[in-house]
Amino acid sequence: xxxxxxxxxxxxxxxxxxxxxxxxxxxxxxxxxxxxxxxxxxxxxxxxxxxxxxxxxxxxxxxxxxxxxxxxxxxxxxxxxxxxxxxxxxxxxxxxxxxxxxxxxxxxxxxxxxxxxxxxxxxxxxxxxxxxxxxxxxxxxxxxxxxxxxxxxxxxxxxxxxxxxxxxxxxxxxxxxxxxxxxxxxxxxxxxxxxxxxxxxxxxxxxxxxxxxxxxxxxxxxxxxxxxxxxxxxxxxxxxxxxxxxxxxxxxxxxxxxxxxxxxxxxxxxxxxxxxxxxxxxxxxxxxxxxxxxxxxxxxxxxxxxxxxxxxxxxxxxxxxxxxxxxxxxxxxxxxxxxxxxxxxxxxxxxxxxxxxxxxxxxxxxxxxxxxxxxxxxxxxxxxxxxxxxxxxxxxxxxxxxxxxxxxxxxxxxxxxxxxxxxxxxxxxxxxxxxxxxxxxxxxxxxxxxxxxxxxxxxxxxxxxxxxxxxxxxxxxxxxxxxxx
Amino acid sequence: xxxxxxxxxxxxxxxxxxxxxxxxxxxxxxxxxxxxxxxxxxxxxxxxxxxxxxxxxxxxxxxxxxxxxxxxxxxxxxxxxxxxxxxxxxxxxxxxxxxxxxxxxxxxxxxxxxxxxxxxxxxxxxxxxxxxxxxxxxxxxxxxxxxxxxxxxxxxxxxxxxxxxxxxxxxxxxxxxxxxxxxxxxxxxxxx
Numbered sequence: 001x002x003x004x005x006x007x008x009x010x011x012x013x014x015x016x017x018x019x020x021x022x023x024x025x026x027x028x029x030x031x032x033x034x035x036x037x038x039x040x041x042x043x044x045x046x047x048x049x050x051x052x053x054x055x056x057x058x059x060x061x062x063x064x065x066x067x068x069x070x071x072x073x074x075x076x077x078x079x080x081x082x083x084x085x086x087x088x089x090x091x092x093x094x095x096x097x098x099x100x101x102x103x104x105x106x107x108x109x110x111x112x113x114x115x116x117x118x119x120x121x122x123x124x125x126x127x128x129x130x131x132x133x134x135x136x137x138x139x140x141x142x143x144x145x146x147x148x149x150x151x152x153x154x155x156x157x158x159x160x161x162x163x164x165x166x167x168x169x170x171x172x173x174x175x176x177x178x179x180x181x182x183x184x185x186x187x188x189x190x191x192x193x194x195x196x197x198x199x200x201x202x203x204x205x206x207x208x209x210x211x212x213x214x215x216x217x218x219x220x221x222x223x224x225x226x227x228x229x230x231x232x233x234x235x236x237x238x239x240x241x242x243x244x245x246x247x248x249x250x251x252x253x254x255x256x257x258x259x260x261x262x263x264x265x266x267x268x269x270x271x272x273x274x275x276x277x278x279x280x281x282x283x284x285x286x287x288x289x290x291x292x293x294x295x296x297x298x299x300x301x302x303x304x305x306x307x308x309x310x311x312x313x314x315x316x317x318x319x320x321x322x323x324x325x326x327x328x329x330x331x332x333x334x335x336x337x338x339x340x341x342x343x344x345x346x347x348x349x350x351x352x353x354x355x356x357x358x359x360x361x362x363x364x365x366x367x368x369x370x371x372x373x374x375x376x377x378x379x380x381x382x383x384x385x386x387x388x389x390x391x392x393x394x395x396x397x398x399x400x401x402x403x404x405x406x407x408x409x410x411x412x413x414x415x416x417x418x419x420x421x422x423x424x425x426x427x428x429x430x431x432x433x434x435x436x437x438x439x440x441x442x443x444x445x446x447x448x449x450x451x452x453x454x455x456x457x458x459x460x461x462x463x464x465x466x467x468x469x470x471x472x473x474x475x476x477x478x479x480x481x482x483x484x485x
Numbered sequence: 486x487x488x489x490x491x492x493x494x495x496x497x498x499x500x501x502x503x504x505x506x507x508x509x510x511x512x513x514x515x516x517x518x519x520x521x522x523x524x525x526x527x528x529x530x531x532x533x534x535x536x537x538x539x540x541x542x543x544x545x546x547x548x549x550x551x552x553x554x555x556x557x558x559x560x561x562x563x564x565x566x567x568x569x570x571x572x573x574x575x576x577x578x579x580x581x582x583x584x585x586x587x588x589x590x591x592x593x594x595x596x597x598x599x600x601x602x603x604x605x606x607x608x609x610x611x612x613x614x615x616x617x618x619x620x621x622x623x624x625x626x627x628x629x630x631x632x633x634x635x636x637x638x639x640x641x642x643x644x645x646x647x648x649x650x651x652x653x654x655x656x657x658x659x660x661x662x663x664x665x666x667x668x669x670x671x672x673x674x675x676x677x
Contacts, residue, residue, distance in 0.1 A: 038637055046634035047624040053643065057619075058576060059537045060544045065580050065625025086644045170491070217488060224495035231499060235506040242550040276667075305628060308584060309550045 014117045018108055021124035025104045028128060029097045033138040035363040037090065042358055043269070045140035049089070052077035063310050066303070067252040068245070071233060072185035073142035089140065097137045099148035103127065103427065106151030110158055111431045114398055115438075122434035130381060131374040132348035132419070133426050139349060143423050146187040151427055153179035154197075154401070161201040161397035164208065170221065173201075177222035181229025188247035189424070193408045194226055200400030243311040251314025252303075257339070257415035258321030258332075260300040262289070264342040265418040267469055270355055273481045282472035285465060288338045298331060339417035340410065341466035344459060346379035347473050348419050355473070357482020364480065371477045378419070385429025386459055388436030390451040391444045402428050516546045523564065536572045547581045558585025562596050571612055574600075578620035583629040594630050609654050611646035618643050633664055 041049060047064060051074035054062045061071050080095070081088035104127045112120035127133070136144040153176045160172035180194040198219045205215045230246050238244045256263045262284060271281040283289070301324055304316030325332045351374055353359055354367050363370070393399045406425060413421045441452070463470070511519070517526065520542050523534065534542065543561065547553055562585070565577035576582070578597050586594030601620045607613065618639065623631040635643075638660060642652035 041634065041636055041640070043634065046622070046636070049640060050622055050624055050635055053618075054579070057615075057647070058540050058572070058579070060541055062580055062624075063548075065584060065623075065629050065631075081644075086641060089640075217492070221491050221495070224492055224499065228495055228499050228502070231502050235502065239506065239510060240545055240548050308552055310548065312550065 010117070014112075014121070017121050018105070018124060021108070021121065021128060022101050022104050025124075025128040025134075026097065026101060029100055029134050029137045032134060032363070033093055033097055035366075036135075036138050036359055037093075037362075038360060039138065039353065039363075040358040041140065042353065042356070043265070048074050048077055048140055048142070052081060056081055065310070066255075067314065068237070068241075068248040068310060070142075070185045070188050070247045072182070073145065073187075076145065076186075077140070092140065093138045096144045096148075099145055100134070100137045102148040103133075103144075103151045106155040107427045107430055109152075109155045110398070110427070111434055113155075113158060113162060114394055114396070114431065115392075115435055119431075119434045119438045122437055123431050126381070126430045126433055127427075129377060130426060130430065131370065131377050132350050133423065135348065135350035135353075135374075136423065139353075141349075141420065142186040143420065146183045146190075147424065147427070149179045149183035149186070150190060150424065153183065154405075154427075157197060157201070158398045158401060161204060161401065164201065164205055164210075164218075169218070173198075173218070173222040174225055177225040178229060181226045184230055184246060185233060188249065189412060191230075191246055193405065195223055196404055196408065197401050198222065199404065200397035203400065204397045241309060241311050245311060248311055248314045251317035253416045254318045254321035255301075255303055257335075258325045260298040260324075260331075262335070262338065263416060264339075264469070265420070266342065266345065266347050266349075266352055266473060269352065270473055270476055270481070273356060274476070277481065282469045282476075284338060285468055288334060288465065298328065336414045337462075337465065339414050341462040342417035342469075343410070343413040343419070343422050344382055344462050345419060345466045345470045345473075346375050346382065346463075347470060347477070348374050348378055350374050351473065351477040355477045355481055357480060367480060368478055371474065375474060381426060381429045381433055382459060383456065384436050385432035386455040387441075387452045388432030388434070389428070390432075390455050391441055391448050392435035392439050393432070511545070513546065513549055513551045516542055516549075520546060524561070525564075536570050539573070540576050543576070544581055547585065553585060555585055555587060558582060559587060559596065562586060566596070566600055571615070575616055575619045578616055578630070580623055580625050580629045583620070583623075584625075588628070592628055594628075597630050607658075609652070609657050611649060611651040614642055614646045614652050614657070618646075 048069075051062060051064070051069065054060065055074060055078040061074065063069075076095075077088065077092055080092040084091040104124055107127050108120040108124045111123040136147075156172045156179070157176040160166070160169045160176065163169070166172075177194070180190060184191050184194070202215050202219050205218060206212075210218075234244050234246050237246075267282060274281050301320045304313050304320065307313035307316050351371055354364060354371060357364070389402065393402065405428065409422065409425050441449075444452075517524065519534075520539070523539055523543075547558070547561075562577045562582045565573045565582070568574055578601065583594040583597050586596050589595045589598065597620055601613075601616050618635065620630045621632050622635040622639065623629060625631045642657065645652060
C-alpha cells in the first residue's frame with residue numbers, strides 16, 4: 001500500500017513539475033513575443049502572408065511560381081486575418097506561442113519513456129531555455145506549428161514501437177499518422193520520413209517473432225491513414241496542375257543546392273546588407289569555394305523558365321541539377337560538406353533578425369545577452385546532444401527512429417542548408433543533452449565512447465570549416481547592421 | 486478478417502475521395518466550354534459566372550499541363566483588365582497570368598507593368614494599392630512581376646484598401662520611393 005502511495009505521490013509530483021516547466025516555457029515565449037512586437041516581416045514570412053492574402057481575396061491558393069508550398073500555414077494565416085483583420089498576424093503569433101506547449105510536452109514525454117522522470121524534467125528545462133527554438137514561436141515560419149504536431153506524433157510512434165503489445169498500440173499509430181499527415185500540410189519535409197520511421201517498429205515486431213502478414217497489417221494501417229490525410233490536397237494538385245503531388249519544393253531546392261552558386265540563407269541577407277553599406281562581405285573558406293579552375297566549367301545553370309506548367313518546370317530544374325552534379329563530382333562532395341557545416345553553424349534566425357534590425361528596440365536593447373544566449377544554446381545543444389545520444393541512447397526502437405530522423409535531415413540539409421533546417425532535430429538533441437547532464441559518461445562501453453568521439457570530431461571539424469562565416473555572422477549580430485551608415 | 490476492418494474502411498475512404506475527384510474532374514475542353522461566355526468563344530451568353538467562380542475556372546485552365554499560348558494569355562489578361570469588376574482586374578496581375586505575358590527586355594511582364602506603373606501620376610488610392618501589392622509583392626521573382634516583399638506597413642495599408650479605404654497618399658509615396666532606393670543593386674553576395 002505504501003509503495004503504491006509513494007508511486008502515486010511521485011507521479012503527482014512529476015506532473016506538477018512538468019506543468020510548472022510548461023508554464024515557464026510559455027512565459028518566456030510570451031515575454032519574447034511582447035518584446036519582439038512589431039517584428040518586421042522577413043523573406044518567407046512575407047511570402048506566406050502574400051499567399052494568405054491571395055486565398056482571402058481570390059479564394060484560390062496560388063503557387064509561388066518557383067515552388068508549391070503546402071497550404072495549411074497560409075490557410076492558418078488567412079483564418080487569423082478573418083478572425084482579427086489587421087491584428088491577424090498577432091493572433092497567429094499568439095496561437096503559435098500557445099502551441100509550443102505541445103513541443104515541450106512531447107520532448108518530456110519521449111525523454112521519460114526512454115529514460116526517467118529526472119531526465120524528462122531536465123529535457124523540459126532545456127526546452128524552456130532553447131532560445132532559437134523559442135524565437136520561432138513569434139516568427140511566421142511554419143516550423144513552430146509543424147513541430148507542435150510532429151513532436152506528439154513522434155511521442156506516439158515511440159510509445160507504440162517500445163510497447164508493441166500494448167492495447168493502445170493501434171490508436172497510437174493512428175495518432176502518429178494523423179498528426180504527421182497534418183504536419184506535412186504545414187511543412188512537407190516529413191513526407192518521406194513518416195513511412196520510413198515505421199521501420200523500427202516492423203523490425204521490433206519481427207524480432208519478437210511476429211508473422212510477416214501481421215507486421216504488414218500493423219504497419220499498413222497508419223500508412224493508409226497518412227495517405228488519406230494527404231490525399232485531398234494531392235488530388236487538388238492533380239486537378240490544378242495535372243500532377244498528383246503533395247508539394248513541390250524539390251526543383252527549386254535543387255536549383256539552390258545543386259548549382260554553382262553557394263546559397264546559405266543565414267548568410268545571404270547579412271551579406272546583402274553588408275554590400276549595401278559598402279562593407280566587406282563574409283566569404284566561405286577559400287578551398288570550399290567552387291571555381292571553374294578547380295572543377296571544370298562551373299557556370300550556374302538557369303531555371304527552366306520556358307516550362308509553363310509548375311511540376312514540369314520543377315522536374316526540369318531537378319534534371320538540370322542532377323546533370324550538373326554528375327558532371328562535377330568533386331565539387332558535389334565539397335559543396336555537401338560546406339552545406340553540412342552551414343546546417344550545424346550555431347547561428348539562428350533570432351541572430352539573423354537581430355543583425356538585420358528586424359526587431360524593435362524593446363528586444364534589440366538586449367542584443368548582446370540574446371546573441372550570446374542563443375549561440376550558447378545552439379552550440380551546446382548540438383555538442384552535448386550528439387554526445388548524449390551516442391553515449392546514453394538505449395538500444396531500442398527509439399534509437400532506430402532517432403537515427404533515421406538524423407540521417408534524413410542530414411541528407412535533406414546537404415541539399416540546401418541553413419540553421420532553420422536543423423530545427424526538427426532540436427527536440428531529439430535536447431533529450432540527448434539531458435541524458436548526458438544527468439547520467440554523465442561514466443561506465444559507457446568502448447564502442448559508445450568511439451561513437452561519442454567520432455560525433456564530436458565531425459561536429460568540431462564542421463564548425464572549424466564554417467568558422468569564417470559563422471564568426472562574421474556573430475560579430476554582425478553582436479554589433480547590428482541596422483545602425484551602420 | 487475482423488482485424489483488417491480498419492484497413493478496409495480507410496481503403497473505401499481513399500477510393501471514395503478518388504472517385505469523387507474523377508467525377509468532378511473537368512478536362513481543358515470542358516473548362517473552355519464553361520468559360521466560353523467570358524472567353525467569347527460562344528455566341529450565347531449562357532450562365533454568367535460570378536467573379537470568384539470565373540477566377541477558380543481560369544486558375545485551372547491556366548495551370549494545366551496543356552499549354553496556353555502567350556497570345557491567349559495576353560488576350561485573357563486584356564479581357565480581365567477591361568472588366569468593370571476590380572477583383573478580375575486584380576486577378577490579371579497574379580502569377581497565373583503574369584507568367585503568360587509578353588516579356589520586356591528585362592524579363593518583366595509588359596502588360597501588367599504598364600497597367601500598374603504606366604500612368605503618371607500614379608493613382609496611389611486603395612484600388613491601385615491592391616493592384617500594386619498583387620503585382621509587385623507577389624512571390625516568384627521579376628519574371629512574374631514580383632519585386633521586394635510585403636512589409637508590415639504595406640500590409641496594414643492593404644488591409645485598409647480591402648475595407649475600401651485609401652492609404653495615406655504622401656506616406657505611401659515616400660515609402661515606395663524609399664523601398665526603390667533601398668532595393669538591392671548588383672549580384673547577390675553569396676560569399677563564394
